[in-house]
Amino acid sequence: MAIQFADRMDGVEDSFIREILKVTENPEIISFAGGLPNPALFPVEQVAVAAEKVIREQGSCVLQYATTEGYLPLREYIANRYQEKSGLEIDPSEILIVNGSQQGIDLVSKILLNKGDKVLIEEPGYLGAIQAISLYQPQFLSASLLNDGIDLQQVERILKNHSIKLMYSVPNFQNPAGITYSREKRTGLANLLKVYGVHLLEDNPYGDLRFSGENLPPIKSTLKELGILLGSFSKVTVPGIRLGWVCADSEIMRKIKVVKQAADLHSNYMAQRILYQYLVDNDLDEHVSKINQAYKKQKECMVACMEQSFPESVTFTRPEGGMFLWGELPERFSTFELFEKAIKKNVAFVPGRAFHLDGKGDNTFRLNFSNSNEELIKKGIACLADVIKEYLAEK
Amino acid sequence: MAIQFADRMDGVEDSFIREILKVTENPEIISFAGGLPNPALFPVEQVAVAAEKVIREQGSCVLQYATTEGYLPLREYIANRYQEKSGLEIDPSEILIVNGSQQGIDLVSKILLNKGDKVLIEEPGYLGAIQAISLYQPQFLSASLLNDGIDLQQVERILKNHSIKLMYSVPNFQNPAGITYSREKRTGLANLLKVYGVHLLEDNPYGDLRFSGENLPPIKSTLKELGILLGSFSKVTVPGIRLGWVCADSEIMRKIKVVKQAADLHSNYMAQRILYQYLVDNDLDEHVSKINQAYKKQKECMVACMEQSFPESVTFTRPEGGMFLWGELPERFSTFELFEKAIKKNVAFVPGRAFHLDGKGDNTFRLNFSNSNEELIKKGIACLADVIKEYLAEK
Numbered sequence: 001m002a003i004q005f006a007d008r009m010d011g012v013e014d015s016f017i018r019e020i021l022k023v024t025e026n027p028e029i030i031s032f033a034g035g036l037p038n039p040a041l042f043p044v045e046q047v048a049v050a051a052e053k054v055i056r057e058q059g060s061c062v063l064q065y066a067t068t069e070g071y072l073p074l075r076e077y078i079a080n081r082y083q084e085k086s087g088l089e090i091d092p093s094e095i096l097i098v099n100g101s102q103q104g105i106d107l108v109s110k111i112l113l114n115k116g117d118k119v120l121i122e123e124p125g126y127l128g129a130i131q132a133i134s135l136y137q138p139q140f141l142s143a144s145l146l147n148d149g150i151d152l153q154q155v156e157r158i159l160k161n162h163s164i165k166l167m168y169s170v171p172n173f174q175n176p177a178g179i180t181y182s183r184e185k186r187t188g189l190a191n192l193l194k195v196y197g198v199h200l201l202e203d204n205p206y207g208d209l210r211f212s213g214e215n216l217p218p219i220k221s222t223l224k225e226l227g228i229l230l231g232s233f234s235k236v237t238v239p240g241i242r243l244g245w246v247c248a249d250s251e252i253m254r255k256i257k258v259v260k261q262a263a264d265l266h267s268n269y270m271a272q273r274i275l276y277q278y279l280v281d282n283d284l285d286e287h288v289s290k291i292n293q294a295y296k297k298q299k300e301c302m303v304a305c306m307e308q309s310f311p312e313s314v315t316f317t318r319p320e321g322g323m324f325l326w327g328e329l330p331e332r333f334s335t336f337e338l339f340e341k342a343i344k345k346n347v348a349f350v351p352g353r354a355f356h357l358d359g360k361g362d363n364t365f366r367l368n369f370s371n372s373n374e375e376l377i378k379k380g381i382a383c384l385a386d387v388i389k390e391y392l393a394e395k
Numbered sequence: 396m397a398i399q400f401a402d403r404m405d406g407v408e409d410s411f412i413r414e415i416l417k418v419t420e421n422p423e424i425i426s427f428a429g430g431l432p433n434p435a436l437f438p439v440e441q442v443a444v445a446a447e448k449v450i451r452e453q454g455s456c457v458l459q460y461a462t463t464e465g466y467l468p469l470r471e472y473i474a475n476r477y478q479e480k481s482g483l484e485i486d487p488s489e490i491l492i493v494n495g496s497q498q499g500i501d502l503v504s505k506i507l508l509n510k511g512d513k514v515l516i517e518e519p520g521y522l523g524a525i526q527a528i529s530l531y532q533p534q535f536l537s538a539s540l541l542n543d544g545i546d547l548q549q550v551e552r553i554l555k556n557h558s559i560k561l562m563y564s565v566p567n568f569q570n571p572a573g574i575t576y577s578r579e580k581r582t583g584l585a586n587l588l589k590v591y592g593v594h595l596l597e598d599n600p601y602g603d604l605r606f607s608g609e610n611l612p613p614i615k616s617t618l619k620e621l622g623i624l625l626g627s628f629s630k631v632t633v634p635g636i637r638l639g640w641v642c643a644d645s646e647i648m649r650k651i652k653v654v655k656q657a658a659d660l661h662s663n664y665m666a667q668r669i670l671y672q673y674l675v676d677n678d679l680d681e682h683v684s685k686i687n688q689a690y691k692k693q694k695e696c697m698v699a700c701m702e703q704s705f706p707e708s709v710t711f712t713r714p715e716g717g718m719f720l721w722g723e724l725p726e727r728f729s730t731f732e733l734f735e736k737a738i739k740k741n742v743a744f745v746p747g748r749a750f751h752l753d754g755k756g757d758n759t760f761r762l763n764f765s766n767s768n769e770e771l772i773k774k775g776i777a778c779l780a781d782v783i784k785e786y787l788a789e790k
Contacts, residue, residue, distance in 0.1 A: 006509050006512075042454075112399075165399070238458035240663070240664035258526075261413075268663040269637070
């Protein structure tokens with residue numbers, strides 16, 4: 001007898017990117033496909049020391065059930081960092097610890113979205129968000145990302161013509177496009193959303209990974225209570241501990257607490273305590289600046305290699321931070337076809353169509369530069385350049 | 396402007412038990428209200444050793460992103476334990492690691508339940524499950540727990556008259572009632588569910604905590620592919636690491652993997668590796684038997700005190716394991732009223748109405764014996780006995 005799954009599961013399948021990542025697990029392949037931070041930069045010894053210290057010194061209390069909101073000193077640390085880095089005044093009670101910002105996307109969707117509600121996203125957009133939000137059966141609308149952030153004219157047209165319930169955005173070094181919203185775009189978007197009373201889920205996993213240019217304030221600074229911020233320790237400390245946070249005003253936070261409790265009672269408390277100990281005993285800014293120096297070199301190396309060896313008809317972004325850059329072949333070419341050829345030459349990337357809702361973006365691609373090194377980048381990009389030239393010539 | 400939350404949030408509020416637990420945080424109160432394992436029995440030193448070892452020896456790989464399914468050797472350990480303890484043949488691919496079995500309840504509800512689908516639960520029932528399942532807007536039906544498990548006549552009547560989508564049960568040392576299904580009840584229930592093709596979500600957080608009597612097989616042994624098992628390390632190792640699992644046949648598991656990935660990518664990988672190291676370096680059975688010796692003493696002490704000092708009109712269960720026992724005052728009395736009086740005398744329990752769907756069970760109550768010791772039990776039960784006697788006399 002066929003199992004009757006819930007309607008929300010219709011058409012939901014294994015992530016396409018997951019399938020691609022499986023292909024690229026072959027160690028002979030130079031992969032720019034994944035989205036992993038560079039494990040060579042993980043503060044392994046410091047985490048080991050923090051783990052020992054917390055478990056030995058604090059004993060059973062760090063191993064017991066804990067509150068749904070998360071460890072208060074950790075939430076205070078996050079609130080202080082908002083104040084320090086962007087002047088945002090957040091009360092620790094407006095912060096709840098989740099299992100990576102991915103869980104924040106799920107919980108916020110859960111409290112806000114009815115079936116058929118309209119959600120505005122960026123195009124290209126973060127696939128993990130599309131997957132999480134999809135399970136609440138919304139109708140997606142999208143506005144294009146330009147070089148300085150989302151196309152505000154498109155956003156305005158959409159807000160005018162549709163009752164949008166929620167917008168999702170990654171304003172810093174977006175995944176997949178590597179694009180960062182300019183100051184003007186931030187203010188402009190906030191003002192538009194205010195007019196229409198639309199909540200913004202502002203996901204910021206990469207904001208600290210800035211190699212150059214000026215740090216820009218969260219859109220929530222202008223948007224105030226309509227802004228829901230997501231943050232993550234995955235890219236600045238280690239991702240395997242699955243710790244991030246949601247930051248929202250009290251009315252929303254009260255509901256998030258209810259669904260978080262129903263979802264898994266609370267996030268891993270031992271990990272929260274270990275992470276907090278690490279943050280107390282170490283200088284996070286110093287560590288982040290080490291990551292940024294390394295990623296900057298890797299990005300510059302990748303950009304230089306691409307400028308040198310890619311055909312001029314292939315364009316790409318020069319991100320000021322983050323982990324990804326985004327390229328485009330001339331319109332009539334397909335990066336799916338390119339992927340098939342590249343994988344045979346042992347180099348991989350993600351075809352950009354995966355980040356579009358409607359089969360668009362077939363000529364685009366995403367490259368990850370964080371989980372690599374200069375040697376592999378030189379070799380991989382040279383190889384990819386050959387494959388691209390051959391493909392453009394033969395088609 | 397009022398925020399338009401999703402319909403699923405209607406009437407969902409902070410857990411009543413949470414409110415009660417807040418009252419009982421006062422250190423002067425002897426609380427039998429909570430549901431915590433006894434932290435004095437946590438293997439703190441062993442967890443510290445495992446943490447050090449895994450992080451130092453395995454380094455960055457235990458701190459990186461990992462697969463959605465969970466650490467394979469941990470899933471193999473769980474599969475072997477099913478085989479060893481109950482002869483159940485489970486392939487590790489049928490196991491997925493989640494953030495405590497609570498997350499399993501959420502994910503299984505997510506893949507199966509449409510709004511209005513009918514879910515059969517036990518009465519009294521586990522509140523955390525009712526809360527998690529409620530968010531998928533089902534219609535609940537319930538069948539009473541008798542001393543040897545659920546009332547099969549009620550179950551049969553319900554299955555005959557309603558199209559039940561899912562049943563949820565805690566067949567071992569149930570929370571709140573402490574009741575365990577007999578072998579006959581297990582087979583009987585499995586056969587009924589088979590006839591009607593109904594999936595059973597079989598939650599088993601307390602199964603290993605058996606102090607006396609014979610170990611009984613999971614209902615899934617008879618129910619086969621209609622059975623979805625939940626398991627947890629919270630009660631046999633430590634709860635703060637939030638690790639449990641879902642065990643289901645491949646068709647269901649494929650969908651669970653999709654929603655788990657959307658929910659939080661994967662469970663804390665560092666914690667999975669630490670837990671596995673702990674399990675390899677230590678004898679879990681030996682540790683569980685230490686817990687059981689302690690809980691058995693605590694339960695026997697509580698039962699003896701209650702037999703000695705409670706009025707005969709107050710009845711209660713004598714569980715063979717787990718963490719709770721369940722009592723009843725004569726019908727016209729209210730344990731809410733009793734709670735108000737008890738808290739003034741610095742002793743606490745949970746009024747049983749919280750575990751019923753429809754305001755029934757007003758004369759029932761739950762006592763936790765795990766997170767206590769004999770001295771506190773003697774003192775607390777003596778005090779509660781006085782409050783009960785006074786209350787029964789005056790009403």
